[in-house]
Amino acid sequence: MDKMPRWADVFLVPFINLCLAFMVSGLVVLAIGENPFDAIYFMVKGALGSTSGIGYTLYYATNYIFTGLAVAVAFHARLFNIGGEGQAIVAGIGVAVVLLLFNWPHWMLALPFAIIGGGSFGALWAAIPAYLQAKRGSHIVITTIMFNFIGAALIGYLLNGILKNPSSQNAETRAFGPGAHLPTAHEILAPLGIEFSKSAPLNIAFILALICAVLVWVLIWRTRLGFQIRAFGQNEDAAKYAGISAVKITIIAMLISGALAGMLAVNVVMGEQERLIKEFVEGAGFVGIAVALMGRSHPFGIVLAALLFGMLTQGGFELLWEMPTVSKELVLVIQALIILFTGALDNMVRDPVERIFLRLRKGRS
Amino acid sequence: MMDSFIQLILTLDMSIRLSVVLLLACLAGLFSERSGIVDIGLEGKMLVAAFFAAAGAYETGSAWVGVLAGCAASLVFSMIHGLASITYRGNQLISGVAINFLASGMTVVLGNAWYRKGGQTPTLSGDARFHDITLPFAEALSDVPVLGPIYSDLLSGHKPLVYLAFLIVPLSWWVLYRTRFGLRLRAVGENPASVDTAGISVVKLRYQALIITGILCGIAGAYLSTAQAAGFGKEMTAGRGYIALAALIFAKWRPWYAMGACLLFGLLEAISNLYPSINIFGLVTIPVQFTQALPYILTVVILAGFVGKAIPPRAGGEPYVKEQ
Numbered sequence: 302m303d304k305m306p307r308w309a310d311v312f313l314v315p316f317i318n319l320c321l322a323f324m325v326s327g328l329v330v331l332a333i334g335e336n337p338f339d340a341i342y343f344m345v346k347g348a349l350g351s352t353s354g355i356g357y358t359l360y361y362a363t364n365y366i367f368t369g370l371a372v373a374v375a376f377h378a379r380l381f382n383i384g385g386e387g388q389a390i391v392a393g394i395g396v397a398v399v400l401l402l403f404n405w406p407h408w409m410l411a412l413p414f415a416i417i418g419g420g421s422f423g424a425l426w427a428a429i430p431a432y433l434q435a436k437r438g439s440h441i442v443i444t445t446i447m448f449n450f451i452g453a454a455l456i457g458y459l460l461n462g463i464l465k466n467p468s469s470q471n472a473e474t475r476a477f478g479p480g481a482h483l484p485t486a487h488e489i490l491a492p493l494g495i496e497f498s499k500s501a502p503l504n505i506a507f508i509l510a511l512i513c514a515v516l517v518w519v520l521i522w523r524t525r526l527g528f529q530i531r532a533f534g535q536n537e538d539a540a541k542y543a544g545i546s547a548v549k550i551t552i553i554a555m556l557i558s559g560a561l562a563g564m565l566a567v568n569v570v571m572g573e574q575e576r577l578i579k580e581f582v583e584g585a586g587f588v589g590i591a592v593a594l595m596g597r598s599h600p601f602g603i604v605l606a607a608l609l610f611g612m613l614t615q616g617g618f619e620l621l622w623e624m625p626t627v628s629k630e631l632v633l634v635i636q637a638l639i640i641l642f643t644g645a646l647d648n649m650v651r652d653p654v655e656r657i658f659l660r661l662r663k664g665r666s
Numbered sequence: 667m668m669d670s671f672i673q674l675i676l677t678l679d680m681s682i683r684l685s686v687v688l689l690l691a692c693l694a695g696l697f698s699e700r701s702g703i704v705d706i707g708l709e710g711k712m713l714v715a716a717f718f719a720a721a722g723a724y725e726t727g728s729a730w731v732g733v734l735a736g737c738a739a740s741l742v743f744s745m746i747h748g749l750a751s752i753t754y755r756g757n758q759l760i761s762g763v764a765i766n767f768l769a770s771g772m773t774v775v776l777g778n779a780w781y782r783k784g785g786q787t788p789t790l791s792g793d794a795r796f797h798d799i800t801l802p803f804a805e806a807l808s809d810v811p812v813l814g815p816i817y818s819d820l821l822s823g824h825k826p827l828v829y830l831a832f833l834i835v836p837l838s839w840w841v842l843y844r845t846r847f848g849l850r851l852r853a854v855g856e857n858p859a860s861v862d863t864a865g866i867s868v869v870k871l872r873y874q875a876l877i878i879t880g881i882l883c884g885i886a887g888a889y890l891s892t893a894q895a896a897g898f899g900k901e902m903t904a905g906r907g908y909i910a911l912a913a914l915i916f917a918k919w920r921p922w923y924a925m926g927a928c929l930l931f932g933l934l935e936a937i938s939n940l941y942p943s944i945n946i947f948g949l950v951t952i953p954v955q956f957t958q959a960l961p962y963i964l965t966v967v968i969l970a971g972f973v974g975k976a977i978p979p980r981a982g983g984e985p986y987v988k989e990q
Contacts, residue, residue, distance in 0.1 A: 329772070333779035381759050430966075439969035440915070442706060442759060446908050447962045447969075454959035462953070590763060628778040628785065633771030637764050645750035645761035652754075 305658040315595060315643055317650045322638040329634055335624050347619020348612035354619070356486055356501020361585075362604075362611030363503075363568045366510040368589025369607050370517050371561035373598040377521055378554035379534040384430060384445025385562040386586030387452035388423040392563025393570045394456060395422025397464065397474050397577035405480035412483065415571050416509075416564070423563020424556040426452060431555030435548040441555075449586070453579075460579055474577040483572045506568035510607075513561060514600040520557070521600075530554050562586060584633070588614075591636045594644040610636070675815050677936050682824065683894065684939075685932025686831045687712070687903075690886035691910035692917070692924045693838050694879040700842065700919060701875035702855040702981040706762030707747055708883055709907025710769030715740040715887025717773040720787040720898035721780070723794040729892045732794065733827075736891075737884030743769065744880030745873075752872050755985035766907075774900055787891070787898040796825040796893040825893040827885060834882070838921040851875055855979035858986040868986050905962065912965040919979065934961045 327337035348358045368385045375382035382388075399418030405411035430444035459465075460472040469475075486503040490496075497503075521527040533540040533550040541547055569581045588610055595609070596602030617632035642650075691708045698705040715736035722735030743765050750761035774785035781787055801822035808818040842848040850871055854861045858868045891898045909931055917923035938957040945951050 329775065333775065383763065433966070433970045437970040439966070439971060440911075443908055443911055444966055444969055446905065447912075447966045450905055450962040451959050451966075454955040454962075458953050458955035461955075587767065590760075594760065626779045628775050630771040630774035630778075630785070633767055634775055635771075637767035637771055640760060640767060641746070641750070641764035645756035645758075645764055646754055647756060648754040649749075 304655045309654060309658060311597070314647070314651050314654055315597070317654070318642040318647065319595070319639065321650070322635065322642045325638050325642075326631075326635045329631070330627070333626050335626060340620060340624065340627070343620050343623045344613070344616025346616075348616035351498065352496070353498035353501045354615060356498050356503040357615040357618075358608070358611040359486075359507055360501065360503045360568070360573070360611070361614040362607045363507045363510045364565050364585040365588050365592045365607035365610045366514060366604055367564040367568070368562055368586050369592030369596060369603040370513055370589075370600065371558045372589045372593035373596065373600070373603055374517060374521070374530070374561065375554055375558040376593055376598045377527075377534050378530045378550055379537070380431075380434070380551060380554055380558075381442050382427065382445055382555065382558050382562075383442055383590065384427060384448050384559075384586070385565075385589045386582050386584070387445070387449035388426045388559040388562040389565040389582045389586050390449075390452040390456050391426040392419035392423035392559075393566040393577055393581055394459060394464075395419045395563065396566040396570045397477075400477040400481045400571060401464075401474060404478060407480060408483050411481045412505075412567070412571075415481070415567055419563040419566040419570075420560035421563075423561075423566070424559040427555040427559025427562070428552060431552045435551040456577075456579055460577065464577065466576075472579050476576045477571070481571060482575065485572075502573040504568065504572035506564070506572045509564065509567065511604070513564060514604050517561070518600040526553065562589070588636060591640045591643075594640055671812075672815065675819050677933070677940060679820050680936035680940060681929060681933040682820070682828065683932075684935045685928045686828050687886050687890050687894065687906050688910045688913055688931050689925060689928040690831050690834070690882050690889065691907055692913045692928050693834055693921065694882035694886065695911055695914045696838065696842075696917075696919055696921060696924060697851070697875045697882070698879040699914065699982055700855045700979055701851050701872045702858060702979055702984070702986070703747070703751055703872055703876060704758045704762070704983040705747065705879060706759055706911070707743065707765035707907075708879075708910055709903050709905065710762075710766035711740040711743045711880065711883035712887040712890065712907055713766075713773055713901070713903045714743055714769040715884040716891040716902055717777060717787070717887075717898045719884075719888035720790060720891040721777075723790055723892050724788055724897075727792065727794050729790075729794055729796045729888075732892045733885060733888040736888035737881050740884035740887060741877065741880035744876045744883070748873050748876045751985060752869055752876075755987065758983050758985075770901060773898070777898065777900075785900040790892060790896045794892070795896055796827060796889075798823045799826055799829070825889070827889045827893050830885070831889070832925070835921050835925045842921065847874075852979075855981055858981050859989070862986075862988065872986075909961055909965050912969055915978070916968045918977070931961055931964070934964055 330337040330340050348354050368389070371385050372382055395418035396415045399414050400411060426448060430441050430448055433439040433444055434441040457472070464474045466473055466475040483504045483506065486501060487497045487499045521531065529545045529550055532543065533545055533547065537547065565582065565585055570577055574581060592603055592606040592610055595606035613632050613635060617629055620627050621629055691712055695705055695708050718739035719732040719736030723729050723732030747761050747765055750756040751758040777785040777787060804818035804822035808814050842852065850861060850866055854868055854871045861871070862868050890902055895902065913927035913931055914924060916927040938960050942954045942957055943951055
């Protein structure tokens, strides 16, 4: 018999953790001399107060769904992929190469190839650490972090070399051209008579993110491969005994993880920038860790957590305008506290809650 | 011939300077991992220490006060890690990652609110920074061929924390292998149950190890912002905490080997700083980005086990749960 009901396990404990994280964040805001309640007001207003705000919130959420799913798939195999950042950077190169190679006639044709380009480059960047972990026993956490740095150096080299737009001062590629333009929320909703902000970068990649979430759910809980991944994550020795190859599962799980992280490039590079710039990932790879932890590695939870972090990011940017002493790294602090409380200090809340439920049950029987 | 000798001395001198941070972080990781606590959060602890050291030194005008402030901040973070991984038996990797993010966010948020310089602290000068120490007779011996430059340029003329760091190496060895505490510490990382059976508190030992880790990371961070640089800069640790972990694996969790590994990584960083674009026989120019990425690439190569088998402390990463 479970120690506490399922709703307490899935909702109550994470909710208390989240509240604790927000309370400590509030203390940080207080420490730099601002009013935390004003900060919450400005953030919520900035994130949801206009269609532009909503558009940005969902645009960031799209990124976080991709990176959150990426971390979650690896988590199911008990692999900690901190390399989402680097995988997305390298995927950006893949997307850019595909889109620069041809003069695409229509986005419907360009999108599948951009997905393949970004996915395969992202998967490749995850495959090397996976191979090294499976075959050579090197620590996947450290190797994926190193690959973040190496990926940043690689894109810097390419954007100052062969991919550089010769007629630009900046380290960037030339624009992809009109045929690679993804429809934005404004363009999709306008024919339906819905007025949506023109400036918000929300685009069709949001739908792609939701599709990916469903596909990950099917993969993890409805396929043989997903079963093998979970079995391997639960008990490596038992899985090996059941004939599941550790090398195979490690590499496949990381390939999928890297490809999912790579989808971020479709949203940002193809959907918003429409050219490749150096710092387009902006920490979204790391946010994925917090999102996966909060969403408890379940696609539905991940989508919810990604929406929350999308609000935090967009609200955080708006907060900068209202409170000059606050910097955008406040979002990083909140994110770190959420990882700390929901991920590492989980038992601090779970143990007392369990005890309360046990006592209630005893009282009843 | 003479030129390349001077060049060599210069490169090695810089390697020593750059390896100090890695060495202190590596020894910090050594104590924590030997006690069975995996610490990905070395990076964050160093970063937060670097910030508070710079802020402390700037406010008081004393670099040593800065070191104390840095150690205090790093200790707080180390205790958070202890709370998560010892008391509440949480995932040590996740706790470490949270600490790293907390440090990189917190330093900029506080720095920007206090100094309004985009997260940087004001530049340190005078006694708020560490100065070079000239060893005895360094001036007099500098004209002696070969040995002169080695003594007066390579060994003399470093910051006090450099000598401190290299003194901590034999000290760590002594503590680990020649004291009762060290024996228990090594035992608790291999087989905590047996230590528990002997009536020694696993929890207390692991917290003690994390205190040492916190202090060493604190000195490392303080060195970064008050000796190597003149003030705190955003993300100034630049992955050195992770490289230190790789060096620790390379060193197979032993203090003297850790020194060797860190000197090697220091040499790599020195090469990438001094010779950003290396030209091979006028044919191929190695790009800057490659030399910058070299320490990271080498970390991957070393971790891939081209250095022999590295066996970590057996209880590493697992929370200890007392038998009921």
